[in-house]
Amino acid sequence: MSDTYERAQAPAPALPGDAGRPAASALREEAARLDAADPLAGHRAKFALDDATVYLDGNSLGALPAHVPARMADVIGREWGELRIRSWDESGWWxxxxxxxxxxxxxxxxxxxxxxxxxxxxxxxxxxxxxxxxxxxxxxxxxxxxxxxxxxxxxxxxxxxxxxxxxxxxxxxxxxxxxxxxxxxxxxxxxxxxxxxxxxxxxxxxxxxxxxxxxxxxxxxxxxxxxxxxxxxxxxxxxxxxxxxxxxxxxxxxxxxxxxxxxxxxxxxxxxxxxxxxxxxxxxxxxxxxxxxxxxxxxxPDILSMLALEAALDVWDGVGIEAVRAKSLALTDFFLECVAAYVPAGRVTPITPAAHAERGSQVALACEDAPDVMPELIRRGVVGDLRPGLLRFGFTPLYVGFSDAERAARVLADVLAGRPSD
Amino acid sequence: MSDTYERAQAPAPALPGDAGRPAASALREEAARLDAADPLAGHRAKFALDDATVYLDGNSLGALPAHVPARMADVIGREWGELRIRSWDESGWWxxxxxxxxxxxxxxxxxxxxxxxxxxxxxxxxxxxxxxxxxxxxxxxxxxxxxxxxxxxxxxxxxxxxxxxxxxxxxxxxxxxxxxxxxxxxxxxxxxxxxxxxxxxxxxxxxxxxxxxxxxxxxxxxxxxxxxxxxxxxxxxxxxxxxxxxxxxxxxxxxxxxxxxxxxxxxxxxxxxxxxxxxxxxxxxxxxxxxxxxxxxxxxPDILSMLALEAALDVWDGVGIEAVRAKSLALTDFFLECVAAYVPAGRVTPITPAAHAERGSQVALACEDAPDVMPELIRRGVVGDLRPGLLRFGFTPLYVGFSDAERAARVLADVLAGRPSD
Missing domain, CATH: 3.40.640.10 (Type I PLP-dependent aspartate aminotransferase-like (Major domain))
Structure with a gap:
């Protein structure tokens, strides 16, 4: 998988984006190219997501797989409502x-x-x-x-x-x-x-x-x-x-x-x-x-929660965890690059390790005014979360793309620079 | 509440119903009269139940309140699917x-x-x-x-x-x-x-x-x-x-x-x-x-299971637990009376105390061939459950009626006597 997310060009230098987002055009184009080549891109359609939101909080609560509501309607309406106690055996609850x-x-x-x-x-x-x-x-x-x-x-x-x-x-x-x-x-x-x-x-x-x-x-x-x-x-x-x-x-x-x-x-x-x-x-x-x-x-066992989970696991059919890891690293690399290019100097400090061997699938940015920044990010459609002193962004490779990462960094830069929304 | 379920006549004597269910006609009429006078009878409509089944296993798994599927569709589709992480606060999950x-x-x-x-x-x-x-x-x-x-x-x-x-x-x-x-x-x-x-x-x-x-x-x-x-x-x-x-x-x-x-x-x-x-x-x-x-x-907290429970508790709005108790005792009394009247002598022995002060809301009948009897009861639409050596019947006053109790005893008698279904 190592070549899948290979960059077309050397990463843009980490320009201090104090006002004008100098590298934005190039990074947007790069994001679009990476998304077009992404072998996992098609999995996003399995989730209930709207394009107005960049959801970077899947490391706290994963998005709803789109088929789960119908499955749960059957679990509740038929398995509980009609079969009732028989479902412990007949519906495999036990x-x-x-x-x-x-x-x-x-x-x-x-x-x-x-x-x-x-x-x-x-x-x-x-x-x-x-x-x-x-x-x-x-x-x-x-x-x-x-x-x-x-x-x-x-x-x-x-x-x-x-x-x-x-x-x-x-x-x-x-x-x-x-x-x-x-x-x-x-x-x-x-x-x-x-x-x-x-x-x-x-x-x-x-x-x-x-x-x-x-x-x-x-x-x-x-x-x-x-x-x-x-x-x-x-x-x-x-x-x-x-x-x-x-x-x-x-x-x-x-x-x-x-x-x-x-x-x-x-x-x-x-x-x-x-x-x-x-x-x-x-x-x-x-x-x-x-x-x-x-x-x-x-x-x-708490069957309603349990069977929603079971249905949700269907999204992994045919997905290899190695492919997920390759995309996760490419996504977090790209987000860090966009943040370095866009965000006013000194306003955030990545505390997530740069080395791939030491990085999970989230990026945490130390930020003094995190408690004010995160609500405004969410208001502008970029959903991360807040931990003491930190902005936390989770990258869920099955449904987050490179254009999402670029947009998140751009909106973060706007908020920190006090610019209005696009 | 003590007069609510007062019997129109003295309970029928406990006839050994060896073949012909001698008291059936009188007990069916009595059941219909008790149901007509039951102040809790209207609550049955709050549940997803079918008239083909007498559900006497609410002491193991309660029936589905009819409004729960719509509520859960909203919890899953909107609260999880659209609001996602925001629901911990905005939807009161926390x-x-x-x-x-x-x-x-x-x-x-x-x-x-x-x-x-x-x-x-x-x-x-x-x-x-x-x-x-x-x-x-x-x-x-x-x-x-x-x-x-x-x-x-x-x-x-x-x-x-x-x-x-x-x-x-x-x-x-x-x-x-x-x-x-x-x-x-x-x-x-x-x-x-x-x-x-x-x-x-x-x-x-x-x-x-x-x-x-x-x-x-x-x-x-x-x-x-x-x-x-x-x-x-x-x-x-x-x-x-x-x-x-x-x-x-x-x-x-x-x-x-x-x-x-x-x-x-x-x-x-x-x-x-x-x-x-x-x-x-x-x-x-x-x-x-x-x-x-x-x-x-x-x-x-496991929110899906938790919020289904919360919705289910709506069925208690305006219901007093004393009224439930009065009906529960009347129901279990009546079931025991029907069993005594219908069931072939010696085939079952109630082990649930006769004294009201010592009785919960279920009737347990010791029965040597319980493992054969219960599946046949269920096949005939009377759902109780099996515990070692026992037939167990739960009486849930919000949705079980006196005619249900009479029918359950009658079907039990048929099964034990080897009679076919009505």
């Missing part, structure tokens, strides 16, 4: 968590039978961290936690540590490999930092943890669906992720839990709900864990 | 868990601000049991658990006890008051037994626990929406429940957690996810719990 897990699996490099969908990311972090302490065994009393993580992972890890008697060591993800030692039970690390968009070294960190006899637990919220993860290939032990960002599952759609096949028979959940029982309808007074990934289930 | 909690509150006798919707019942049992051990304080190392409970409560309580260092004592709910002592941290009890339909003594059990200095945690899955609960009036400490049975929220719709106002400032959740933080968008590295019921939240 097995949705593991079936959807197997749909997510190829997107994160996992063989079938290792992922179940359900619960929130926070709840899955709790399951994964507690289960990992149990897999690590006695004598390992430390949990390493990514100090820059999305806060919920840290809060939940702290609670898990309090309940299991472990000690939390918060540190920069880059320092995890060097910090792992014979007291380390596990490390919980985000694959991509939600603020900066920095991609952490999953293969190297996982290998270093294993060398120290510890387990690697990865949070894939900001990487799944945006870049190759390679859970099996890199020997990850446990992983969690959400599905409402790059997987477009809908607001608050179910999260998922990956338990590597080699750990499943010793996976010991702190939330052993009835749907993870070996005989859930036997209603036995004692718990006996089911075999396989379903051991990560807890309570009755 | 506050849905506590807003829905306040809608459930009057149905279970709670003042506003004490309930949040979200997660599964199992996950909420974990929060409630762990938090109750922390509220109970040091020196109380026993957790009493209803031995006849729906299994997930027992499995989760066992896991909580393992993690907090408590000891589980499983016993009959009737024995909980006598067993509570100065080592008891809490008791976890089902308000209505899922198998037998027995209603347990919530006021008396709660008072006895309090007298021993222990907390009362109630599971309301089989009582909320079917009968008055009186959480505040009886001083319950914590409670959980599902919303897909008598509350008609949809398959696997979010459960809820009640934390009595007096405990909220010391409620210490084992699942302190970011949405329960005092400043969730501050993205602070340290956890600070929000005030109030929202402290029971965990991760990002």
């Amino acid at each position: 097995t949705a968590p593991e079936r959807i897990g197997d749909r997510i699996a190829p997107l994160v490099g996992a063989a079938a039978g290792q992922i179940v969908a359900g619960d929130s990311t926070s709840v899955n972090v709790f399951k994964a961290v507690v289960a990992a302490t149990r897999l690590a065994g006695e004598g390992r009393d430390e949990i390493l936690v990514d100090a820059s993580t999305f806060p919920t992972d840290g809060y939940i890890a702290e609670s898990a540590a309090r309940m299991t008697g472990h000690r939390i060591v918060a540190l920069d993800p880059a320092d995890v490999p060097g910090a792992a030692n014979d007291r380390t039970a596990l490390a919980l690390v985000n694959h991509v930092d939600y603020r900066t968009g920095r991609l952490h070294d999953l293969p190297g960190t996982t290998a270093a943890l294993h060398a120290a006899g510890a387990l690697a637990v990865w949070d894939l919220c900001h990487s799944a669906g945006a870049l190759p993860v390679g859970l099996d290939a890199h020997g990850v032990d446990l992983a969690v992720g959400c599905t409402y960002k790059y997987l477009n599952g809908g607001p608050g759609s179910p999260a998922y839990l990956y338990v590597a096949e080699r750990h499943q028979d010793r996976f010991d959940s702190p939330l052993p709900g009835w749907t993870s029982h070996a005989a859930p309808f036997g209603m036995e007074p004692g718990y006996r864990a089911a075999d396989g990934a379903v051991r990560g289930r807890v309570g009755t | 506050t849905a868990p506590e807003r829905i909690g306040d809608r459930i509150a009057p149905l279970v006798g709670a003042a506003a601000g004490q309930i949040v919707a979200g997660d599964s019942t199992s996950v909420n049992v974990f929060k409630a049991v762990v938090a109750a051990t922390r509220l109970a304080g040091e020196g109380r190392d026993e957790i009493l658990v209803d031995a006849s409970t729906f299994p997930t409560d027992g499995y989760i309580a066992e896991s909580a006890a393992r993690m907090t260092g408590h000891r589980i004592v499983a016993l009959d709910p009737a024995d909980v008051p006598g067993a509570a002592n100065d080592r008891t941290a809490l008791a976890l009890v089902n308000h209505v037994d899922y198998r037998t339909g027995r209603l347990h003594d919530l006021p008396g059990t709660t008072a006895a626990l309090h007298a021993a200095g222990a907390l009362a945690v109630w599971d309301l899955c089989h009582s909320a929406g079917a009968l008055p609960v009186g959480l505040d009036a009886h001083g319950v400490d914590l409670a959980v429940g599902c919303t897909y049975k008598y509350l008609n929220g949809g398959p696997g719709s979010p459960a809820y957690l009640y934390v009595a106002e007096r405990h909220q400032d010391r409620f210490d959740s084992p699942l302190p996810g970011w949405t329960s933080h005092a400043a969730p968008f501050g993205m602070e590295p340290g956890y600070r719990a929000a005030d109030g019921a929202v402290r029971g939240r965990v991760g990002t």
